[in-house]
Amino acid sequence: MKICRTKQDIRDTVQRFQAAGESVALVPTMGYLHEGHMTLVRSAKANAVRVIVSIFVNPTQFGEAADLAAYPRDEARDFKMLETEGVDAVFCPAVEEMYHPLKQTTVLTEDLDKVLMGALRPGHFKGVCTVVTKLFNITGADKAFFGEKDYQQLQVIKTMVRDLDMPIEIIGVPTVRDVDGLAMSSRNVRLTPEDRQAALILNKALAFADYEVSDGRTGPDLEQEIRDFIAREPRAKLESVDVRDAETLAEVPSTITRPVVILLAARFGDVLLIDQRVANPA
Numbered sequence: 001m002k003i004c005r006t007k008q009d010i011r012d013t014v015q016r017f018q019a020a021g022e023s024v025a026l027v028p029t030m031g032y033l034h035e036g037h038m039t040l041v042r043s044a045k046a047n048a049v050r051v052i053v054s055i056f057v058n059p060t061q062f063g064e065a066a067d068l069a070a071y072p073r074d075e076a077r078d079f080k081m082l083e084t085e086g087v088d089a090v091f092c093p094a095v096e097e098m099y100h101p102l103k104q105t106t107v108l109t110e111d112l113d114k115v116l117m118g119a120l121r122p123g124h125f126k127g128v129c130t131v132v133t134k135l136f137n138i139t140g141a142d143k144a145f146f147g148e149k150d151y152q153q154l155q156v157i158k159t160m161v162r163d164l165d166m167p168i169e170i171i172g173v174p175t176v177r178d179v180d181g182l183a184m185s186s187r188n189v190r191l192t193p194e195d196r197q198a199a200l201i202l203n204k205a206l207a208f209a210d211y212e213v214s215d216g217r218t219g220p221d222l223e224q225e226i227r228d229f230i231a232r233e234p235r236a237k238l239e240s241v242d243v244r245d246a247e248t249l250a251e252v253p254s255t256i257t258r259p260v261v262i263l264l265a266a267r268f269g270d271v272l273l274i275d276q277r278v279a280n281p282a
């Protein structure tokens with residue numbers, strides 16, 4: 001596995017693959033890898049000849065400095081996991097390599113930037129869109145893989161690629177969960193054992209909401225029922241509950257005919273967790 005710390009090195013590597021007629025899939029990550037990331041890597045391997053992974057904790061998408069400082073990192077462990085999985089190259093630039101000191105250009109999906117997680121983390125999606133655009137431009141990959149766990153992020157990136165005619169295919173991968181149902185996330189290691197247990201309420205609330213949607217419920221009533229469900233767990237500090245159109249993330253009418261996505265965000269201690277589930281009306 002080739003380790004590239006400069007833009008030039010990863011660009012040359014990808015160009016060599018493509019010159020030999022090999023398709024290249026990119027899996028962008030912020031490291032501290034887990035089975036969710038490995039599932040993205042396996043999907044990428046099944047869909048392209050070569051797989052490259054980026055590891056970059058992008059400062060411009062963090063609002064809270066404390067969240068950035070506390071973000072877990074373990075490069076040596078990450079490299080081992082990726083090597084075992086047969087990844088061809090990893091791109092892990094320093095912040096100074098990634099961003100020009102005089103940078104002034106950003107990429108923004110105007111409406112999606114302001115709602116849901118965008119409202120909770122102002123500036124977050126602008127940071128994501130900008131760094132993902134840079135990763136696409138730097139690598140020149142043919143396809144890129146993103147997790148549905150970060151559901152809004154996936155829709156934001158698909159929208160950006162559509163609007164700006166970026167020559168890359170975006171593929172979403174279903175959320176990978178621990179055996180007890182908690183969505184895997186690098187931030188889970190920061191949970192106390194009590195909060196780790198309490199966080200199971202999120203997946204339970206999603207199962208409850210899924211049943212309610214299949215029974216014909218949506219709209220503000222359903223959102224309130226989900227709030228009441230999560231209120232049973234006193235350690236959960238609920239930040240948001242939204243039932244939205246699964247494709248556009250628009251608000252949904254009280255009678256639905258299309259799939260919806262239930263989006264949850266809650267704090268356990270100082271750790272903000274998100275989870276999601278797509279539900280179909282009967």
Ligand SMILES: Nc1ncnc2c1ncn2[C@@H]1O[C@H](COP(=O)(O)OP(=O)(O)OP(=O)(O)O)[C@@H](O)[C@H]1O
Nearest residue numbers: 029030031036146147149150175176184185186187
């Ligand atoms: N449980 C999961 N199942 C599927 N994909 C996932 C899962 N967790 C993360 N991913 C995806 O992996 C990619 C990299 O995510 P990232 O490195 O931020 O990991 P993370 O676990 O989401 O970390 P955190 O939520 O703490 O920021 C994203 O596309 C993300 O959606």
Ligand SMILES: CC(C)(CO)[C@@H](O)C(=O)[O-]
Nearest residue numbers: 028029030058128131150
């Ligand atoms: C897509 C991403 C790697 C951009 O920094 C990040 O938001 C993530 O890990 O989901």
Ligand code: BAL
Nearest residue numbers: 030061062124150153
């Ligand atoms: N997985 C999304 C990246 C973030 O939380 O900043």
